[in-house]
Amino acid sequence: MSKLRRLAILIPAHNEETVIADTIKSCLKVVTKQDIYIVDDGSTDKTAQISKKYVPHVLSLKPNQGKAEASNTAIAHFKLATRYEYLLPMDADTQVSQHFLEQTLPPLDRDKKQQIACVVGKVIGLKHNFLTTYRIWEYEISQLIHKNAQAKENAIIVCPGCATVYRASIFQQIKIPTGTLTEDMDLTFLIHRQNLGRIVFREKAVVITQDPQDIRNYVKQIDRWYTGFWQCVSKHNIPWAGQPLDAEVAMLATEGLFNGILTLTLIALIPFAFLNHPEVLAIPFLLDLAVFMLPTFFLVIKRHKHWKIFAYLPQFYLIRLLSCLIFLVSFIKVTFGLDKNMSWRKIARYAVTK
């Protein structure tokens, strides 16, 4: 048997000229340029030209195929599933930390029986304004608490498209699924459904990603995530397959729906509360502040030294309510088939300021 190369990084990119150079440079700190593969998915800007300056393997596709299909084409074209031990798909707007592989590869190396399908790292955002701070806060809660617990239950619901090292051989058995707006969640559900192996979470393996900096892009992004979530729920027949994933997703989905309805109720109660009974809104607000917001704020301050988070408290409440409503709307869209013409809504990129 010929010796396999260790790890390939695959970067699908569509009009990413602003960020692609930084992403490749960060990858060059952890692998050689021979192991970086760029698939230029029908870009109309200089993504391919910039990529070719740094790495030899650049595949240009015309017309645009979509992220999942472009990745599948590149995996087949460069024979990544058979030539490599591990595969790290990477988003074009994400930078990998220098110690990412030191944290993610040892569990896979130790796993001689090949019971682990992939190792998931942690995603962190950059500080810019209240929206990116909100995302940092959200990432901390979702990864430190939710994802750590999901890992213990063997029910991680999403392997981030930019922070997961896969055993390359699993791509001999499956392709990155298409047909939903969240191909990484779709792939994660497929790994569970096909019993391809355990998913391990390593909190110390960090990638840095770009988050939306304005409300319009934020709404676009979470609308895609939530719609994709409901599409995956429907596609993978959740919660009827009896796996831990079913229980986990059912819990999050019902909670999200409950929150959406609760938000509508709170909005409806505003006039009544202001006129007669302010305690109707004041008591839940104070409870939430004391039990949830303040403890989690201190958590973020401890880990990110980001004291400014307190100044953003009012905005945080507004974003939370907005997110709840979008979750509810996305459920209605998918349930009633209003999501059929939805395309992958790309958010605005920005050059990273050093």
Add this chain to the structure above:
Amino acid sequence: MAQISTPINSYSLAVHLLVLLVAMLYKQTKKLSLKLRRLIRPAKSTKVNPAISGVSLLQSKPQSELIPNQQ
């Protein structure tokens, strides 16, 4: 990264904190029981039986290092 954040964390946060707590308690109990077992069982004697050690030494040597039988 697609993720389902729970903007108003209600029961999922409580459930997940409970899962983490149980996992931590399980780990600690396992550690403690290992320690207790070591305390209860006295350590085995470190005295070496020369006969046994001789045999095991001979067995562990590679074939090339063994002295051939005198004819």
